[in-house]
Amino acid sequence: MSLAHIAVFVLAALLYNWIAPARWRGWLLMIASVLAIYWLQPQTPTRQLDFFFPTATLVIAFMSWLFTRQERSLAREDWAALGVMCGLVLLISSTRYLVPELRLTSRPPDILAVSIALTLIIGLNLALWRLLRSRPLLLSFSILVIVALFVILKFEPLAVWFSGILRAWQGQDVSLATSADLNWLGFSYIAFRLIHTLRDRQTGQLPDLTLREYLTYIIFFPTYTAGPIDRAERFAPDYRDLPVLTASQAVVGLGRILIGLLKKFVIADSLALISLDATSAAQAVSAGGLWVLLYAYTFRLFFDFSGYTDIAIGIGILYGITLPENFNRPYLKSSITAFWQSWHMTLSNWVRFYIFSPLSRWLLGQSKRPPLILVLLICHLATMIVIGLWHGITWTFLIWGLWHGLGLFIHKLWSDRTRRWYRGLQQRPKLWKGWTVAGVVLTFHFVVLGWVWFALPDAGLALAVLGGLFGL
Numbered sequence: 001m002s003l004a005h006i007a008v009f010v011l012a013a014l015l016y017n018w019i020a021p022a023r024w025r026g027w028l029l030m031i032a033s034v035l036a037i038y039w040l041q042p043q044t045p046t047r048q049l050d051f052f053f054p055t056a057t058l059v060i061a062f063m064s065w066l067f068t069r070q071e072r073s074l075a076r077e078d079w080a081a082l083g084v085m086c087g088l089v090l091l092i093s094s095t096r097y098l099v100p101e102l103r104l105t106s107r108p109p110d111i112l113a114v115s116i117a118l119t120l121i122i123g124l125n126l127a128l129w130r131l132l133r134s135r136p137l138l139l140s141f142s143i144l145v146i147v148a149l150f151v152i153l154k155f156e157p158l159a160v161w162f163s164g165i166l167r168a169w170q171g172q173d174v175s176l177a178t179s180a181d182l183n184w185l186g187f188s189y190i191a192f193r194l195i196h197t198l199r200d201r202q203t204g205q206l207p208d209l210t211l212r213e214y215l216t217y218i219i220f221f222p223t224y225t226a227g228p229i230d231r232a233e234r235f236a237p238d239y240r241d242l243p244v245l246t247a248s249q250a251v252v253g254l255g256r257i258l259i260g261l262l263k264k265f266v267i268a269d270s271l272a273l274i275s276l277d278a279t280s281a282a283q284a285v286s287a288g289g290l291w292v293l294l295y296a297y298t299f300r301l302f303f304d305f306s307g308y309t310d311i312a313i314g315i316g317i318l319y320g321i322t323l324p325e326n327f328n329r330p331y332l333k334s335s336i337t338a339f340w341q342s343w344h345m346t347l348s349n350w351v352r353f354y355i356f357s358p359l360s361r362w363l364l365g366q367s368k369r370p371p372l373i374l375v376l377l378i379c380h381l382a383t384m385i386v387i388g389l390w391h392g393i394t395w396t397f398l399i400w401g402l403w404h405g406l407g408l409f410i411h412k413l414w415s416d417r418t419r420r421w422y423r424g425l426q427q428r429p430k431l432w433k434g435w436t437v438a439g440v441v442l443t444f445h446f447v448v449l450g451w452v453w454f455a456l457p458d459a460g461l462a463l464a465v466l467g468g469l470f471g472l
Contacts, residue, residue: 001225003265005040006311009221010257013318017245025242029220029319030081030212034058034088036221037186038104046163046181047170051108053184055089057219059118060146063125064194065214067138068201072130074211081211086118139198146191146198153182155393186224188390192350193218197232199354207233213240222315226308228326229346235321242320249317256314263307271300276455276465287471294469297455298448302331305344331447334439335415336407339447347387356383376412381405391454396462400453407446 001009012032020028037054044050062082074082093114095103108114132138152158159179166181167174197214200206209217209232217235245253274280276293284290309326316323330343340348356379363375370378381402388401415422425432449466456462 009315030216033216033219033221037219037224038092041185043106044181044183046166048109051105058085059121061215061218064142064198065211066125066129067142068197078211139202143195143198146194150191153184189227192229222312228324229350238321253314253317256310260307260310263303268300268304271296275300281465287469290468298451331444333443334436336411336443339443351383351386355386377409380409395459396453400450403450
């Protein structure tokens with residue numbers, strides 16, 4: 001989100017609370033979210049992708065909602081929501097004939113082509129839903145589609161290949177295809193929300209949601225670009241209530257937005273000037289210089305990400321939605337486990353629910369059960385590798401995931417073997433305080449060194465920087 005986006009969202013919230021009747025607030029939030037994802041989507045080198053990516057988001061969300069339905073028919077409100085969604089897509093397509101300044105996207109495709117495509121795609125999904133009686137098969141199919149799209153977008157060779165296909169379709173130069181063409185804003189967060197609902201329907205934990213509730217949950221515009229990753233069962237009660245904004249809530253919401261603006265656009269953007277990247281790493285001439293670059297990157301990452309979270313939470317408050325917290329002073333934690341319980345908490349909770357716990361239960365349920373220590377190692381590594389590859393399918397993100405997976409595994413072994421000693425240490429306040437400070441320093445620098453793999457695109461360069469930090 002840019003400053004212009006944030007300003008418009010805040011002003012719209014004030015109008016929304018001033019004039020919107022209570023019965024229409026849910027509909028207005030859905031409409032605003034649909035329009036916002038087109039506005040937020042940046043233009044791409046491949047023509048019309050800034051229209052097709054948000055449209056594909058809506059279609060996939062509809063497909064996922066449909067396949068999570070327990071009833072065999074749609075309610076009137078669901079048909080109305082589907083009509084509003086399609087109507088908004090066609091409305092945006094009709095701006096093709098307006099001047100660029102009045103469009104939410106670059107020049108969209110012809111409205112007739114969009115109408116035919118929407119009719120065919122939605123009709124096919126409805127036919128699959130009605131004809132295929134195996135609901136688990138539909139849910140699994142949906143998860144596979146989302147994972148496949150995720151892999152294509154995040155794995156550069158596949159992204160370049162797919163970009164070439166899209167360029168050929170648009171009549172553009174295929175030789176210029178790059179992974180940057182596929183800048184599908186927000187898809188990483190959307191994918192995790194969709195998988196959460198599909199998986200919870202498979203286990204019978206997902207509450208019944210109308211299409212309006214489901215669609216607004218998936219694309220709620222404050223969380224669209226950078227999270228947090230909310231849960232449907234937490235979002236739905238807020239969305240159904242949407243009380244009138246009080247003065248105290250307005251102060252809290254605006255305060256969070258101001259804090260987020262300070263973090264993101266003042267502190268983080270200032271630190272970006274001296275942060276570690278491939279260019280600055282190549283120019284550094286001393287170990288001290290590399291440490292300055294790395295520390296700047298460390299705090300830039302926190303203030304940038306937590307700043308966006310504060311802005312999202314503040315905007316959510318203005319619209320009556322209380323979003324989950326995402327950061328809790330992570331750099332002051334005394335263990336790597338505590339760090340991951342306070343850094344990007346909604347992502348950590350997601351992987352714990354859908355990777356660590358199911359994988360550990362499956363391994364422990366085998367007839368030839370592996371040793372517990374091996375189960376812990378596999379689960380920690382798998383969980384953190386997923387988090388790493390979620391940012392991008394590259395060697396450096398893979399190594400970063402392994403780095404933290406091994407750190408969590410080693411800390412688990414250490415804490416299990418020193419639990420009695422640690423309880424005794426708590427009876428000696430000075431020693432306990434000293435040990436806590438040492439734990440904070442050690443954990444902080446373990447995380448800091450891990451950011452080298454996160455910041456740099458090449459594993460060889462990352463290794464050279466790690467060596468350079470220690471004068472090698």
